[in-house]
Amino acid sequence: MIQCRLCGKLFPLSEMSEEHYPAHSVGNDDIVALDIVKMADSFLSSELSERIIEETDAKAVLDDYFENELTKPLFPKGRTARTLCRDCNTFLGKYDEAYLKFFNCNGDPKIIRGFQKTTRIQIIKSIYGKFLSIPEAQEESFDFVDYLKDAKQLSYSGIWSIYFVQRDYSTDLFGLKDIGTSKMRFKEGVVYELSDDKFIFNLMNFPKHSCFEMTNIFDILNNGYTIVNGVGANGGYHAQALMSRLFDGM
Numbered sequence: 001m002i003q004c005r006l007c008g009k010l011f012p013l014s015e016m017s018e019e020h021y022p023a024h025s026v027g028n029d030d031i032v033a034l035d036i037v038k039m040a041d042s043f044l045s046s047e048l049s050e051r052i053i054e055e056t057d058a059k060a061v062l063d064d065y066f067e068n069e070l071t072k073p074l075f076p077k078g079r080t081a082r083t084l085c086r087d088c089n090t091f092l093g094k095y096d097e098a099y100l101k102f103f104n105c106n107g108d109p110k111i112i113r114g115f116q117k118t119t120r121i122q123i124i125k126s127i128y129g130k131f132l133s134i135p136e137a138q139e140e141s142f143d144f145v146d147y148l149k150d151a152k153q154l155s156y157s158g159i160w161s162i163y164f165v166q167r168d169y170s171t172d173l174f175g176l177k178d179i180g181t182s183k184m185r186f187k188e189g190v191v192y193e194l195s196d197d198k199f200i201f202n203l204m205n206f207p208k209h210s211c212f213e214m215t216n217i218f219d220i221l222n223n224g225y226t227i228v229n230g231v232g233a234n235g236g237y238h239a240q241a242l243m244s245r246l247f248d249g250m
């Protein structure tokens with residue numbers, strides 16, 4: 001029997017839904033794995049540069065290399081988990097519909113301003129809800145479950161904050177949008193990461209390090225919030241998430 005992460009009831013595996021994290025519609029389809037260990041090795045070795053010298057078209061060599069050697073099919077139908085019962089997955093699906101509106105307009109504050117407050121609350125709840133399903137967080141007991149279960153509850157005063165950035169060249173190594181999930185430990189607490197084709201989200205149980213510029217997800221309730229593009233030179237939590245997966249893979 002498996003315990004649903006939202007309602008807490010026990011179900012046989014066959015009664016659980018197969019939910020996508022992030023949602024299927026926001027880029028979670030046909031996931032390839034970026035082999036970062038192999039990539040690091042190739043750049044440290046002379047293998048790649050020798051091939052570029054041998055062939056005249058360096059760009060073609062690199063494109064071919066990324067496509068055929070550094071990526072492998074990982075989740076052809078997208079990344080899914082069985083952490084919610086069917087009813088709860090359907091229930092959270094309503095929040096995901098609101099998030100899709102946010103995603104489709106790139107979180108543009110000028111457009112989000114025109115959304116009803118309930119829609120903006122649903123957007124926030126959609127993102128909190130996705131963290132229930134990530135494999136790294138299955139042992140974590142989150143205090144926002146009741147907030148998600150009660151569609152009418154507007155405010156959340158627990159310990160978990162969500163910050164986000166928009167993807168750009170600084171977040172996507174070689175233009176590859178890696179949507180893996182991670183857990184990072186700091187002396188202040190833990191940080192989970194989840195991302196989609198456009199945004200990278202970090203859920204954490206301590207105040208964000210001030211050196212990492214990110215937008216608090218609750219800021220979307222205010223008109224005139226700003227979206228942070230990329231992670232800047234220090235790489236933010238996202239670089240540490242990539243590094244932690246690199247070392248896990250070694």
Ligand SMILES: [Zn+2]
Nearest residue numbers: 004007085088
């Ligand atoms: Zn449930």
